[in-house]
Amino acid sequence: MNDKNEPKRYKSVLTGPVTTTEPEFLHDIGMDRMVGAFVALASEVYILRYRLGALETVLANNKTIAEDAIEALEETPEQSQARQDDVQRFVTRVLSELHRSDVPISHIGRKVREMTDE
Amino acid sequence: MSADRANTPFGLETTREYRAFHTFLSAARNHRLGPLYEQTHADYRRTGGNGSSADPDAVLDVLDTLPAYQLYAWAMRHLQQFKYDHADLGIVPAIEENKTELRQRLRDLSDQGIEAGDLVLDPDLALPDYFTMTDFHQHPGGVAGDPLAGLAYEMARAVRFKPGADSNNLYRNIFSYLPKRDYRRVLDWGTSFGAGVRTWLDLHPDTEAHGVDLSEPCLRLAYVRAAERNMTAHWRQADLEHLPYEDAGFDLAWFAFMLHEFPPARFPALFKEAARVLNETGVFVGFELAYVENSPFQNALQDQEGWLNDEPFMPACFKTDFAKLFRDAGFSNITIRRFDQMADNVTHSSPDTPQRQTWNIYLAEK
Numbered sequence: 001m002n003d004k005n006e007p008k009r010y011k012s013v014l015t016g017p018v019t020t021t022e023p024e025f026l027h028d029i030g031m032d033r034m035v036g037a038f039v040a041l042a043s044e045v046y047i048l049r050y051r052l053g054a055l056e057t058v059l060a061n062n063k064t065i066a067e068d069a070i071e072a073l074e075e076t077p078e079q080s081q082a083r084q085d086d087v088q089r090f091v092t093r094v095l096s097e098l099h100r101s102d103v104p105i106s107h108i109g110r111k112v113r114e115m116t117d118e
Numbered sequence: 119m120s121a122d123r124a125n126t127p128f129g130l131e132t133t134r135e136y137r138a139f140h141t142f143l144s145a146a147r148n149h150r151l152g153p154l155y156e157q158t159h160a161d162y163r164r165t166g167g168n169g170s171s172a173d174p175d176a177v178l179d180v181l182d183t184l185p186a187y188q189l190y191a192w193a194m195r196h197l198q199q200f201k202y203d204h205a206d207l208g209i210v211p212a213i214e215e216n217k218t219e220l221r222q223r224l225r226d227l228s229d230q231g232i233e234a235g236d237l238v239l240d241p242d243l244a245l246p247d248y249f250t251m252t253d254f255h256q257h258p259g260g261v262a263g264d265p266l267a268g269l270a271y272e273m274a275r276a277v278r279f280k281p282g283a284d285s286n287n288l289y290r291n292i293f294s295y296l297p298k299r300d301y302r303r304v305l306d307w308g309t310s311f312g313a314g315v316r317t318w319l320d321l322h323p324d325t326e327a328h329g330v331d332l333s334e335p336c337l338r339l340a341y342v343r344a345a346e347r348n349m350t351a352h353w354r355q356a357d358l359e360h361l362p363y364e365d366a367g368f369d370l371a372w373f374a375f376m377l378h379e380f381p382p383a384r385f386p387a388l389f390k391e392a393a394r395v396l397n398e399t400g401v402f403v404g405f406e407l408a409y410v411e412n413s414p415f416q417n418a419l420q421d422q423e424g425w426l427n428d429e430p431f432m433p434a435c436f437k438t439d440f441a442k443l444f445r446d447a448g449f450s451n452i453t454i455r456r457f458d459q460m461a462d463n464v465t466h467s468s469p470d471t472p473q474r475q476t477w478n479i480y481l482a483e484k
Contacts, residue, residue: 008175010182012191014425017252025192028185093205105203106253106260106428115248115381116430 019110021102128227128342129269130213130220139207143200150193156471157186162415177418194426198256201274209273210258213266221265227345228338231353237341238362239334239355246357248381248431249332256428261310261333268311268339289317291459292372292403295479299399301325305371307358307392307404312340314374315351319344328352328368330361359387366397373404377440378424378432385438389447393484400484402449405457408478409436416472440480449482 008015012025060067075083158181167180181187202208206215213220231237245262253260257274261267275285302325306314309329318327329351331337337353344351356362371392380388392402409417417436424432444452457479 008178010178012188013178013182014191014422015178017425017430018428023195025188025195028183028188030185033185089206093207096205104256104428105199105258106256107251108253108428108430109247109251112248112251112381112430115383116434117382 016113017108017116018104019108019113022104127346128220128223128339130216130273132212136207136212139204140201143197146193146197150190150197151474152468154186154190154193155474156468158184158190158419159415159471161186167415174414174418174421177414181418181422191422191426194423195256198427202256202258202270209270213270213273217266220269224265224269224335224338224342227342231338231341231345236350237337237353239337240362243332243355243357245332246359246384248384249379252430253428254379262335265335265338268333268336271336272311272339286313286317288374288405288460289314289372290321291457292374292405292479293318293321294459295403295481296370296401297483299369299401301369301401303368303370304328305330305363305368305395307371307373307402308376308379309337309340309353311336312343312351312353314372315340316344316347316349319349319351323349326352328354328363330354330356330358332357359384359391361391361395363395365394366400368396368400370401370403371396372402375406376404377406377438378429378435380435381431382434382438385440385443386446389443389449393448396484398484402444402482403480405460405477405479406435407432408456408476410472410476413472416474416476420475440478444480444482447482449484451483453481454478 011027012023014023056065056070059065060069066072161184162177162180165180165184167177200208202210205211228237232239249262250260253263255274257267257271259267261271264270301322304318304322304325304327306312306318306327306329309315309331310333312329315327315329318325329337329340330353331340332355334355337355340351341353354362377385389402393400396402407420409420420436421433424430441452441454455478457477460477461473
């Protein structure tokens, strides 16, 4: 039986400030939609890949770079290190979202809840 | 990423990756405010929300079940977190990478204002608990927590308005409501990093402009930004409940988006203090988000945005009787009306969908 004095529990709607851990909002977005977003993102990645390939061809045709310039590239140790740093930043940016802390990045003291009454 | 050099305006020299990331976030935000909001409204209506229920809980019951709303809520909270805190591309970590040089430069530049007497800080100021206990709009550490918090806030605000919009246009909109008078000495009530003062001085360069705020980092930046434009203004760190000015010394005081930052219990003291420093024909003017009459859907959404974005006093602000508070504080001629010009500065949904937010402009005369 519901206690009338207890605040109603919602899945995604909030009834006060976030003072402890991050709420979960996404409960009912179907897999079809999630897959749709992934496919859309994949198509955007392919568009970039297509245009990059075209750009390499244009540059090779214009003799701006050798045909095998990308594959034959030998980086200096400094360039190699910069590439390693770049891939590490890339991986961190993406994968850190999967294990993001549920402690909010901003803080609201619990006492604030009492100050919010009109 | 490197900090600015000595002969350039104070700030962070951002990388192309940083700019690309924030351009993407801005577009994602516009998607939330446009198509996603429209879908949420359409689903709300289709699922039984009739838009006229007097029971706010009935709106929440419907919203809570809508996938579109769930994504809207996620985007509201988490895109802001991406903006401030994402890996090395968020505003705070980007500044953090250059904090030593930036802190030193801000201190060096703003100390010139202290020496000149244009910037007066109060190291003994006791910041109010509502301010220290709330990281407003999810700004990590709040707008006074780090010496560079003002810079972070300025960078965050730069991407808040719709693409291409002049973020200072809102001040010009406020000033357009003023009765035609000769305002010689004016006060920006909660000036932050001083954008309102600079906009005022652009329009009225021969007047004496003051800005007051709780945040030392914002005030130091306010001084620097004015100095970069060869503007002279007067900046004070103070609690707005205890203004460090004489009685009746100002012709005008204005505010922008300030009222939702206060717990409702503070309003009587705040407004009485504002009335005290205005002269006998003084004007107090400003704008704030407001409920829409008979629109429980929009109002529920506005409440949610308060909770979602760490603006915990916003829902109470919507329900406050400001006309009574202004009267009780000593103002006699009070006008409250819709501030539709503000809509020019933000992203819209389609005309078929009710406006997501509305604003009131408050004009109170002694």
